[in-house]
Amino acid sequence: MIRVTQLSKQIPGGPVVLSDVSFEVQRGEFVAIKGASGSGKSMLLRCLALREKWDSGTYIVDDANVFDKGLAGRLQIRREMAYLEEKPMLQPNRTVLKNVLIGASYQTPMWRRLTGMIRNDDHMGAMDMIEKRGLLDKAHLMAGKLSGGEKQRVAIARALVHGAKTLLVDEPVSGLDPQTAEQVLADLKGLCQSQGVTVIAVMHQGDWAERYADRILGLSSGKLVLDIKGRRLTEREKMLL
Numbered sequence: 001m002i003r004v005t006q007l008s009k010q011i012p013g014g015p016v017v018l019s020d021v022s023f024e025v026q027r028g029e030f031v032a033i034k035g036a037s038g039s040g041k042s043m044l045l046r047c048l049a050l051r052e053k054w055d056s057g058t059y060i061v062d063d064a065n066v067f068d069k070g071l072a073g074r075l076q077i078r079r080e081m082a083y084l085e086e087k088p089m090l091q092p093n094r095t096v097l098k099n100v101l102i103g104a105s106y107q108t109p110m111w112r113r114l115t116g117m118i119r120n121d122d123h124m125g126a127m128d129m130i131e132k133r134g135l136l137d138k139a140h141l142m143a144g145k146l147s148g149g150e151k152q153r154v155a156i157a158r159a160l161v162h163g164a165k166t167l168l169v170d171e172p173v174s175g176l177d178p179q180t181a182e183q184v185l186a187d188l189k190g191l192c193q194s195q196g197v198t199v200i201a202v203m204h205q206g207d208w209a210e211r212y213a214d215r216i217l218g219l220s221s222g223k224l225v226l227d228i229k230g231r232r233l234t235e236r237e238k239m240l241l
């Protein structure tokens with residue numbers, strides 16, 4: 001369970017971008033964050049991923065207070081809560097398999113990044129994860145040759161191989177054609193349902209959030225104005241965002 005209480009964040013010398021934001025997320029939930037441009041959606045995700053410093057607020061993950069656990073606790077959060085940017089950061093001149101195996105910089109020991117050495121078990125696990133993302137035939141292609149949706153799925157595979165329990169995903173379907181968007185979202189939803197992975201995704205465009213999310217959080221000018229079960233928004237609710 002993730003519990004955020006009264007999270008506030010101000011850009012140093014600039015505006016307040018999150019103000020007293022509180023909510024809970026259960027393990028295995030698919031939560032969508034909606035809100036107009038500039039409402040603080042990405043900032044919220046980055047705060048959850050500890051990519052941004054919190055000015056105030058408490059952050060409980062699996063019954064432990066993250067800010068009481070010191071550096072080890074923060075590193076654990078960064079490993080278990082993978083932050084997937086809108087344009088996944090893959091190494092374009094390495095294969096899909098290598099990208100999944102080597103992981104993001106904060107997930108992988110330096111010696112492994114430098115040598116590229118892998119164990120047999122790791123190789124099997126990565127191939128399995130790639131296959132489940134529907135990318136087995138692309139495993140040996142250079143990542144730079146993939147489409148946007150395929151890159152998203154490689155980033156998801158990579159996060160899971162490296163122990164992520166929660167995926168914090170910024171605009172997972174932006175720029176994708178509808179069919180690929182469905183595939184990416186169905187994959188995320190399946191992970192929630194079958195493996196208890198928690199997904200918190202910024203999904204403002206279209207009605208993707210209404211169709212796929214178990215819960216919808218709505219932000220307006222840095223404030224949480226909506227916290228509802230996933231369903232079609234009423235006109236009044238849309239007006240809030």
Ligand SMILES: Nc1ncnc2c1ncn2[C@@H]1O[C@H](COP(=O)(O)OP(=O)(O)OP(=O)(O)O)[C@@H](O)[C@H]1O
Pocket residue numbers: 011014017035036037038039040041042043044204
């Ligand atoms: N480093 C920064 N310096 C100054 N202002 C910032 C910085 N990062 C974010 N902001 C401001 O914080 C506010 C929230 O930004 P954020 O990226 O979270 O919005 P968003 O809801 O994700 O928007 P979009 O949908 O356009 O991506 C915006 O007004 C933005 O200009």
